[in-house]
Amino acid sequence: xxxxxxxIGAEGVDVQRIMADIQETVALKMQSGAYAGVQLAxxxxxxxxxxxxxxxxxxxxxxxxxxxxxxxxxxxxxRERRAAFAPLLVKLKKIIWSLLKFYTYRLWSQQxxxxxxxxxxxxxxxxKYRDKIKALEDRIVxxxxxxxxx
Amino acid sequence: MSTPPRIAFVSPRFxxxxxVGGAETLLxxxxxxxxxxxxxxxxxxxxxxxxxxxxxxxHPGQATIAGINVHYFPVDSGRNLDTFITLQNRICRHADLTxxxxxxxxxxxxxxxxxxxxxxxxxxxYHRIVMGPYLFALxxxxxxxxxxxxxxxxxxxxxxxxxxxxxxxMFQNVKGWIFNTEPERDLAQRLYGLDLAKAHVVGMxxxxxxxxxxxxxxxxxxTAPYLIYSGRREPMKGIPILLDYLDIFRERTNVDIKLxxxxxxxxxxxxxxxxxxxxxxxxxxxEKHDAMAGAVAFCHPSVNESFSIVILESWxxxxxxxxxxxxxxxxxxxxxxxxxxxxxxxxxxxxSLSLLLAKPALREAxxxxxxxxxxxxxxxxxxxxxxxxxxx
Numbered sequence: 001x002x003x004x005x006x007x008i009g010a011e012g013v014d015v016q017r018i019m020a021d022i023q024e025t026v027a028l029k030m031q032s033g034a035y036a037g038v039q040l041a042x043x044x045x046x047x048x049x050x051x052x053x054x055x056x057x058x059x060x061x062x063x064x065x066x067x068x069x070x071x072x073x074x075x076x077x078x079r080e081r082r083a084a085f086a087p088l089l090v091k092l093k094k095i096i097w098s099l100l101k102f103y104t105y106r107l108w109s110q111q112x113x114x115x116x117x118x119x120x121x122x123x124x125x126x127x128k129y130r131d132k133i134k135a136l137e138d139r140i141v142x143x144x145x146x147x148x149x150x
Numbered sequence: 151m152s153t154p155p156r157i158a159f160v161s162p163r164f165x166x167x168x169x170v171g172g173a174e175t176l177l178x179x180x181x182x183x184x185x186x187x188x189x190x191x192x193x194x195x196x197x198x199x200x201x202x203x204x205x206x207x208x209h210p211g212q213a214t215i216a217g218i219n220v221h222y223f224p225v226d227s228g229r230n231l232d233t234f235i236t237l238q239n240r241i242c243r244h245a246d247l248t249x250x251x252x253x254x255x256x257x258x259x260x261x262x263x264x265x266x267x268x269x270x271x272x273x274x275x276y277h278r279i280v281m282g283p284y285l286f287a288l289x290x291x292x293x294x295x296x297x298x299x300x301x302x303x304x305x306x307x308x309x310x311x312x313x314x315x316x317x318x319x320m321f322q323n324v325k326g327w328i329f330n331t332e333p334e335r336d337l338a339q340r341l342y343g344l345d346l347a348k349a350h351v352v353g354m355x356x357x358x359x360x361x362x363x364x365x366x367x368x369x370x371x372x373t374a375p376y377l378i379y380s381g382r383r384e385p386m387k388g389i390p391i392l393l394d395y396l397d398i399f400r401e402r403t404n405v406d407i408k409l410x411x412x413x414x415x416x417x418x419x420x421x422x423x424x425x426x427x428x429x430x431x432x433x434x435x436x437e438k439h440d441a442m443a444g445a446v447a448f449c450h451p452s453v454n455e456s457f458s459i460v461i462l463e464s465w466x467x468x469x470x471x472x473x474x475x476x477x478x479x480x481x482x483x484x485x486x487x488x489x490x491x492x493x494x495x496x497x498x499x500x501x502s503l504s505l506l507l508a509k510p511a512l513r514e515a516x517x518x519x520x521x522x523x524x525x526x527x528x529x530x531x532x533x534x535x536x537x538x539x540x541x542x
Binding site: 014019022040045051 | 385398496505512
């Protein structure tokens with residue numbers, strides 16, 4: 001079979017069918033939450049520009065971003081994987097953390113505020129343009145309905 | 151005996167030694183094919199090798215390389231880089247520039263008055279003048295000298311530069327266009343409303359080769375499966391996407407998959423991925439082909455390709471490809487060949503790569519389908535006939 005100048009490839013494999021299966025699997029997994037969260041937001045940081053043709057995925061990305069936007073700056077369980085001197089090392093790490101926390105807490109909490117504000121701004125811009133596009137589309141439909149037939 | 155047809159190619163760089171780029175390679179290969187057919191071929195280019203600095207590294211003058219008369223002209227000094235970069239940044243942000251601003255951007259881009267002077271005085275000698283790629287001012291200004299015999303070989307991408315008024319004018323002024331693929335031609339038609347009768351899809355021939363994947367694995371002590379990417383490692387080529395995706399793939403799936411890189415350019419991988427990258431830098435063609443043949447897939451994360459020689463090479467090595475689906479050209483190659491899969495986002499990347507890793511028979515079938523596609527559409531005899539038709 002030919003399309004235009006170039007010959008269509010070998011029989012037996014149909015990549016369009018394979019891709020349709022893959023996309024269906026992805027859609028199901030997204031619904032089940034298998035791709036949600038921080039990892040996905042991180043994975044797509046350089047791919048956002050390429051998502052302009054894929055509005056559904058952009059919505060999903062925004063969902064992931066909402067989950068990822070606030071960095072966890074709270075205390076956490078401090079462990080030591082080396083058996084020797086473990087209690088001592090844990091104690092040392094706790095001291096270091098408490099010293100660091102004194103300096104970093106203010107910084108990270110401000111960063112969280114900025115992240116939250118940026119996300120809100122992005123959501124607001126997105127909402128505003130969706131409303132604007134919807135209004136323009138409605139207007140086009142209205143104007144087209146006024147055209148004479150043919 | 152009749153005089154052989156005489157043709158000039160014009161490009162900012164000539165593909166030689168460390169001067170590497172898809173468009174330059176393509177123009178040189180087409181030049182060599184015409185030399186082999188008895189044409190007299192002049193290649194007009196600049197003395198620059200580095201496409202970031204545009205320093206004049208080669209002596210101005212003439213040299214015969216593989217039968218091509220290469221004329222080196224100096225790049226003009228006195229570019230106002232501040233103006234150029236400011237305007238270029240605005241173009242990249244899709245800002246609407248006035249025509250004067252666009253001309254200022256072109257004037258402070260890469261130019262060579264010596265080359266323009268040569269074309270003005272000697273251009274009458276040529277039957278055809280082929281020039282590209284489209285986004286260099288050298289091509290923009292050179293195309294205005296003899297538009298009646300100029301064929302543009304643009305290597306066009308759907309990017310902000312393609313939407314400039316001056317670029318549109320250039321496309322509309324020349325005699326015809328030589329495109330690498332049908333999607334590239336369709337993009338140009340959509341952007342500039344071209345007369346398709348004057349548009350030719352030619353591409354480039356790819357020579358067959360033998361590859362030894364086992365020897366490559368042994369040489370580099372590779373036991374784990376790997377993805378490969380060959381070419382320039384620039385953000386425009388989507389390299390950060392590939393690095394992030396592979397890092398997260400390894401984290402989410404616990405599959406020990408490596409990344410082999412050949413080519414040049416700095417890149418910043420996630421720290422966790424660093425031990426799993428084998429960066430070979432510039433390698434001989436044989437080494438590159440061996441590396442391609444042993445890979446799970448050749449991954450090309452760029453959305454700005456007008457042809458992609460490397461994925462055709464990968465298919466000749468019998469290896470399937472995994473490409474970014476947001477571009478037009480590479481997914482089109484995959485659909486026509488049945489030789490590869492594509493992804494638009496991380497989940498699709500993970501599912502596609504998992505499938506390729508889990509099914510060696512599928513990998514083999516995709517690789518063979520791709521090989522068949524290249525052998526039938528991009529062997530030199532087929533490309534030669536398309537090239538001669540375009541030049542006639």
